[in-house]
Amino acid sequence: MDAGKLPPLLLLHPDDNILVARRDIAAGERVEIDGQSFAMPVAIELGHKLARRALAADTRVLKYGAPIGSMKMAVARGEHVHLHNLRSDYLPSTSREIGASLKTDADHH
């Protein structure tokens, strides 16, 4: 299979509301989300997630069909979903800064 022709976004489970980048994707690159062509609002690196559709604050984020946390704020379709807008429902994630967990407040976006 020609790797270049593979769609750059992966839907891991039909219930998921995020997609995973199969390779690095540049800002402005046209990708397909659920059959619709869409210009990437930001660059996304391999393995990172973006919103499959607009997500309201407190939405449960599903990956592999399983919950992986909740949105700290609303995001538009195609936006990068990561530490700045998604929080754990269990334990906070860690940064390299000793003694500090990564800030999970929306106002640090």
Next chain:
Amino acid sequence: MNAVAKTRLSLKGYARRDGRKGIRNVVAVAYLVECAHHVSRLIVQKSGSDDVHLIGFPGCYPNKYSLEMMQRLCTHPNVGAVLLVSLGCEGFNREQLRRTIAASGRPVDLLVIQQSGGTTRTLNAGLEIVRKMRAELAKQTAVPMAIDELIVGTVCGGSDGTSGITANPAVGRCFDWLIEAGAACIFEETGELIGCERIMASRAVTPELGREIEACVDKAANYYRIMGYGSFAPGNAEGGLTTLEEKSMGAYSKSGSSPITGLIKPGDVPPRGGLYLLDVVPDGEPRFGFPNISDNAEIVELIACGSHLILFTTGRGSVVGSAISPVIKVCANPDTYDRMADDMDVNAGRILRGAELDDVGREIFALVESVASGELSKSEALGHQEFILTYKQFEPIGPACLPAA
């Protein structure tokens, strides 16, 4: 499926008195306190052999867990003979360890640096002992070994957003086929399975075991909460993982889809084939710090449970191997593989570029067979023999944890 399990290649093993077989025949040199570490390391280095491995425990205070771990490790089927190196005044119960090893039928010797007359005399005595042990082991011949005699552990390290899509599910396929062929497979790090407890419990062979699994993940969540950090490193986030439960879901896929046969603790050897969850989080009030301070602490515990070899999945790119048991590296991220191919046995990241999950799973299975037959894994050939053991405390497992026993 499945063509893989039916190939039933005969492996090669070294028969041990307890009925188990080893896929390696190493001499272990074990320091019993940090103060004996340098002398032990010199013995290993100057032996000039890759089959002489350095293990040990650094603490001066006695600890039931570390004694139990050292007994399990020194009588691991991959170990043929053991040289113990003590400073002399430490708290480690060296006589019990020596008796346990001798009772297993292995050649064992003990050097006490304070009695031997210091660094140089101990080194020279140690080199002579190791030379004789190696000559004795060289006389042993390997016997045929079947896949159902194999115990395989899996661990992930340096996970990223690709791990749960490529390498981990590919190892899961390999696990399913190994278990189908009668092998015992162990997955672990309950602190990295937080969020998967209910799904895991539903795969347990009995409801009682399912409740034990949920309780042990609760214990892990509580322990890590008190530590102040979850098992989530900055590199995980740089690689696209955002939350602990997201990392967990990815890590969980290493377990494949077989029923969960039992819940074991470090040093418990699976009594028969099947899938086992290893609970690595200490019991009781947090006392000695983080459950596992780095990946090799988990690998050592998998080996203490009898693992002949370890399947190590990595996204960001770990280079480690281990003393005693070979480590096979399954690289999840195709970009990492391109950068670090010399360290990686399998490029599972090619799944993102169109390869089939089953094909990568079959490649891992074939590697398990060849490494278990004596072929060196990449980390072995590069001389990686990392080892770390620290303080912990555990209560024995309850009867619900091994239902069929």
